[in-house]
Amino acid sequence: MGNVEKAVHLVRQHVAAGESGAIAVELLKLAADNRGIWNAPWARVLDEVRALPPESRTAIADALVAQYHSAEAGPVARGNALTLIGVIARGLPGDRLSAERLEKLDELGRRQTFWYLERHEVLAEAELAAGRALAPAVVALFRRTALEAYRDDALPALAAKLTEPVLNVGEEWAERALRDADGAPEWQALLRHAATATAARPTRAWEQRARALIEPLGADRVRTTVVPWFALAGRRTFELERREYEPDINNAYDPYNANALRGLTWVLALLPSHPDTARALGALVETSLRKVAGLGPRNPKVANAGVNALARIDGESALAELARLATRVTYKGTLKLLEAALETRAQALGLSREEIEELAVPAYGLTEVGRTERQLGDVTAVLEVRGAKAVLGWRTSAGKGVKSVPAAVRRDHAEELKELKAAVKDIDRMLSAQSDRLDRQFVADRTWAYSAWRERYLDHPLLGTLARRLLWTVDGTIVGFADGELRTLVDDPVRGGADVRLWHPVGHEPAEIVAWRDWLERHGITQPFKQAHREVYLLTDAERATGTYSNRFAAHILRQHQFNSLAAIRGWRNKLRLMVDDSAPPATRELPQWGLRAEYWIHGEGDGYGDDTTDSGSYLRLATDQVRFYPIDAPENSASCYGGDYRMWLPHGAEPVDSLPIADIPPLVLSEVLRDVDLFVGVASIGNDPTWQDGGPEGRFQEYWTSVGFGELNQSAETRRVLLERLVPRLAIADRCTVEGRFLHVKGERHTYKIHLGSGNILMTPNDRYLCIVPTSGAAAPQTGYLPFEGDRMLAVILSKAVLLADDLSITDPTILSQL
Incomplete structure (x- = not known):
C-alpha cells in the first residue's frame, strides 16, 4: 500500500471511530511531510475529507483550530492549519481564525507569487465568503500567481472575481493611474480594458472597444493623462520579498500591470500624432528593455508593444523615435521590429533604409545649425547645442544673459517653457544616437550626392552640429568645416562637388593624418568621436604568417555581460554562454556592403558553478581566441560553451567553407573590425579592473x-x-x-x-x-x-x-x- 493509500485508510479509520482530533493531527502530519504542497495524489486525501458530512467536517475544522492554538504548533504548522481549515470548512457556518487568516494573507501580500499547489487561494475564498474584500496587495498577489498557475482552474477563477482595484498596487505608474481614475467610471473602464491586452497585437474588436472608451474622455485628455504614467514605469512603491532562487523581481514589471501597459500603448496609437506621445513611447521601450538581474530585459513584450504603437503613428516625431531606438536597442526581438518598421516606412516613401534614417531626424525647433531663439514676452530664450549637449539660456530685453528661468516666463509662458525643456532632452538623446550611427558609417561604405548631403547633414539644424565637426571627402578631396565654409587642409574653400564620403584615416600617410589633427586643433574643433585620431589596425607579420586569422586579441579574460552589451552596441551578434552542455556560435558582425562576416571566437571561462557563473548559470567571464572572416552566406560555426574547436554544422554532403585569407580583407574593414575587438578587450577585460589585483578566484588570473x-x-x-x-x-x-x-x-x-x-x-x-x-x-x-x-x-x-x-x-x- 502506498503512502497516499495509507493516509486515506487512516482518515477513514478515524472517521469511523469519530476521532476528529486524530484526523486533524494526521492532516497536519501529511502537510508537513508534503511541505504544504497538495499535488494530485495527496489531494485525494483532501477529497476524502471534503466528501464527509457537514457535522464531521465541522468537528475536524474545530479540531484544527485547537491544533493551531496548541503550544506545540510552530509557524509552519499554523500556516498549514489555516489552509486546511479553508479547504474543509468551505460552506460551513462560522468564520474560524479570521484574524489569523487575515494576518497570513497580509504576509502573503509581500510576496511576488506562490506555488499554486500550496492552495493559499482557500484563504482568499474564506475572506470573500465572510463578506470582506481582500487588501489591494493581496489581490495583486493572487492575480500574479494566477498568471503563472499551471493546469489549475482555481486560481484563475479566483482572480476573475478580484475586479478591484483595476490595477495591481506596488508600482508607481499603476498607483498614479488608480488615483487619476478614482471616482471616474470612464477611466476605470479604459484601464480595465487595457489590462486585457494579452496578445502581441490588438484585434479589431479590441480597438473598436478602445475607441468607444476614448471618445467620452477625449483624445487630448487621454494623452495628457496617460503619458505621465509611462515616465513612472519600472519604479515600485514598496518592495516584495525576494526568495533566493527568484530574479530581481523588484526591478521587474508586475506581470498583471504589464498587460495594462501594453494595452495603453495600443490606446495611444489610436490617438492623433503628438510629440509627447512619441517621446513617451520611446522612453517606455528603453525602460522595458533595461536589464534585470536573473531575468534579462525587464519586459520585452511591453517594449515590442511600444515599437508597434510608434510604427502605427504617422508624423515626424514617431519616425524620429523609431530611428533613434534603432541605434540604441540591442535586444534582438525588439530590434527586428524596429528594422521592419523603418523598412516599411522607407518602402512607402520610395526611399532606402539609410535615407529614411537620415530624413527621420527632426530639427526639434532649431532654426539654424545648433541654435534657435524664442521670444517670450520681454525675455529671449536661446537654445544652443554645445558639443554633445543642448543648453537653454535666457536673455533679458536689455541683452543681459541670465542663468535661471525668469519668473515672468514661468508665470506667463509655462507651456512654451515645457516645450523648450522637452526639446533639450530630445536633442541630447538624438545627438547621442546619431553620433553612434555616424560612427558606424565607416564600414557602411556610403556615398552621398553633394546636394542631398548638404541638406541632410551639413546644413541640417541638428545633424549639422555633428557633421560640421567631422572630416569628409568631396570628390576625393578631404575637407572640414570652419569659419562658415568647407575648407581644405590649407583652408581653401570648397563650395560644391558631386560625391561625398565620410573620411577614414586608413590608407593615408601618417604625416597627412597629423596635419589634419593640427588643422582641427587650429580651428578649435572637438570631434564627436575619434576620426582624425581614430586607431588604424594594419595587417601584421604575425597575421600574414597565420594566413586566415588574427591572434591579436586572443588569450584575454573578459567580463561576459559587459562584453555582450558592448558587442550589441557595436552591431555584433552574440549569445550568452551558459555552463550547460550546449554549443554557441562565435560573436559575429555581418558586413553586407562587403559581403563579409567577421567572427570573434570566445568561450566560457571556469568550471565552478556559482564561483564562475551567475545564479542563473551564465558564465561571469569569457576567454577569447581568434578573429576570422568568412563570406557572409557561409554556414555558421559553433563550439561548446565550455570551449573547444569551432566547427561548421553542415547538411549531409556539403563541404565546409574556409575562412578567408586575412590579407584579402579590405584594409578599412579589417581596421574597423579589429578596432571593435580592441574596444571589447580594452573595456571588458578584468585586467583593467583595479579591484582584481588579487587575481580573482583562487588567484588564477594574477599573471x-x-x-x-x-x-x-x-x-x-x-x-x-x-x-x-x-x-x-x-x-x-x-x-x-x-x-x-x-x-x-x-x-x-x-x-x-x-x-x-x-x-x-x-x-x-x-x-x-x-x-x-x-x-x-x-x-x-x-x-x-x-x-x-x-x-x-x-x-x-x-x-x-x-x-x-x-x-x-x-x-x-x-x-x-x-x-x-
Whole structure:
C-alpha cells in the first residue's frame, strides 16, 4: 500500500471511530511531510475529507483550530492549519481564525507569487465568503500567481472575481493611474480594458472597444493623462520579498500591470500624432528593455508593444523615435521590429533604409545649425547645442544673459517653457544616437550626392552640429568645416562637388593624418568621436604568417555581460554562454556592403558553478581566441560553451567553407573590425579592473591581470599616449607630470606615481607598489582646454587620478590613505 493509500485508510479509520482530533493531527502530519504542497495524489486525501458530512467536517475544522492554538504548533504548522481549515470548512457556518487568516494573507501580500499547489487561494475564498474584500496587495498577489498557475482552474477563477482595484498596487505608474481614475467610471473602464491586452497585437474588436472608451474622455485628455504614467514605469512603491532562487523581481514589471501597459500603448496609437506621445513611447521601450538581474530585459513584450504603437503613428516625431531606438536597442526581438518598421516606412516613401534614417531626424525647433531663439514676452530664450549637449539660456530685453528661468516666463509662458525643456532632452538623446550611427558609417561604405548631403547633414539644424565637426571627402578631396565654409587642409574653400564620403584615416600617410589633427586643433574643433585620431589596425607579420586569422586579441579574460552589451552596441551578434552542455556560435558582425562576416571566437571561462557563473548559470567571464572572416552566406560555426574547436554544422554532403585569407580583407574593414575587438578587450577585460589585483578566484588570473594592467599598450592606449603628450603641458599640474613609455608619471608629496595609459592602474614608489583607486562611474576629466574628440572615458579617469595624486597631501579618502 502506498503512502497516499495509507493516509486515506487512516482518515477513514478515524472517521469511523469519530476521532476528529486524530484526523486533524494526521492532516497536519501529511502537510508537513508534503511541505504544504497538495499535488494530485495527496489531494485525494483532501477529497476524502471534503466528501464527509457537514457535522464531521465541522468537528475536524474545530479540531484544527485547537491544533493551531496548541503550544506545540510552530509557524509552519499554523500556516498549514489555516489552509486546511479553508479547504474543509468551505460552506460551513462560522468564520474560524479570521484574524489569523487575515494576518497570513497580509504576509502573503509581500510576496511576488506562490506555488499554486500550496492552495493559499482557500484563504482568499474564506475572506470573500465572510463578506470582506481582500487588501489591494493581496489581490495583486493572487492575480500574479494566477498568471503563472499551471493546469489549475482555481486560481484563475479566483482572480476573475478580484475586479478591484483595476490595477495591481506596488508600482508607481499603476498607483498614479488608480488615483487619476478614482471616482471616474470612464477611466476605470479604459484601464480595465487595457489590462486585457494579452496578445502581441490588438484585434479589431479590441480597438473598436478602445475607441468607444476614448471618445467620452477625449483624445487630448487621454494623452495628457496617460503619458505621465509611462515616465513612472519600472519604479515600485514598496518592495516584495525576494526568495533566493527568484530574479530581481523588484526591478521587474508586475506581470498583471504589464498587460495594462501594453494595452495603453495600443490606446495611444489610436490617438492623433503628438510629440509627447512619441517621446513617451520611446522612453517606455528603453525602460522595458533595461536589464534585470536573473531575468534579462525587464519586459520585452511591453517594449515590442511600444515599437508597434510608434510604427502605427504617422508624423515626424514617431519616425524620429523609431530611428533613434534603432541605434540604441540591442535586444534582438525588439530590434527586428524596429528594422521592419523603418523598412516599411522607407518602402512607402520610395526611399532606402539609410535615407529614411537620415530624413527621420527632426530639427526639434532649431532654426539654424545648433541654435534657435524664442521670444517670450520681454525675455529671449536661446537654445544652443554645445558639443554633445543642448543648453537653454535666457536673455533679458536689455541683452543681459541670465542663468535661471525668469519668473515672468514661468508665470506667463509655462507651456512654451515645457516645450523648450522637452526639446533639450530630445536633442541630447538624438545627438547621442546619431553620433553612434555616424560612427558606424565607416564600414557602411556610403556615398552621398553633394546636394542631398548638404541638406541632410551639413546644413541640417541638428545633424549639422555633428557633421560640421567631422572630416569628409568631396570628390576625393578631404575637407572640414570652419569659419562658415568647407575648407581644405590649407583652408581653401570648397563650395560644391558631386560625391561625398565620410573620411577614414586608413590608407593615408601618417604625416597627412597629423596635419589634419593640427588643422582641427587650429580651428578649435572637438570631434564627436575619434576620426582624425581614430586607431588604424594594419595587417601584421604575425597575421600574414597565420594566413586566415588574427591572434591579436586572443588569450584575454573578459567580463561576459559587459562584453555582450558592448558587442550589441557595436552591431555584433552574440549569445550568452551558459555552463550547460550546449554549443554557441562565435560573436559575429555581418558586413553586407562587403559581403563579409567577421567572427570573434570566445568561450566560457571556469568550471565552478556559482564561483564562475551567475545564479542563473551564465558564465561571469569569457576567454577569447581568434578573429576570422568568412563570406557572409557561409554556414555558421559553433563550439561548446565550455570551449573547444569551432566547427561548421553542415547538411549531409556539403563541404565546409574556409575562412578567408586575412590579407584579402579590405584594409578599412579589417581596421574597423579589429578596432571593435580592441574596444571589447580594452573595456571588458578584468585586467583593467583595479579591484582584481588579487587575481580573482583562487588567484588564477594574477599573471594575466598584471600583464594587461601594466603591459604593452594597445592601439587605443597608444593614441591616448600621443594625445597626453600634447595635453599634459596645458594642465595646472604640468610641472608634476611627464609621459614616459606606457605611463603617466605624477610627482606627489608622499610618492611618485605611475598611471598606466591602457588600464589606468597605478604603481607608486618605492618598489612599484600597487595603489588601488576605483574611479566613480562618471569620472570627469579636469579642465585641460581643447580636447580633439569626445568619448574616451579612460582618458578622463587617468587625468582625474593624476590631479588627485599630484596633491596627495589633500587626500582624505580613508581607503586610499591606508595604502599611502
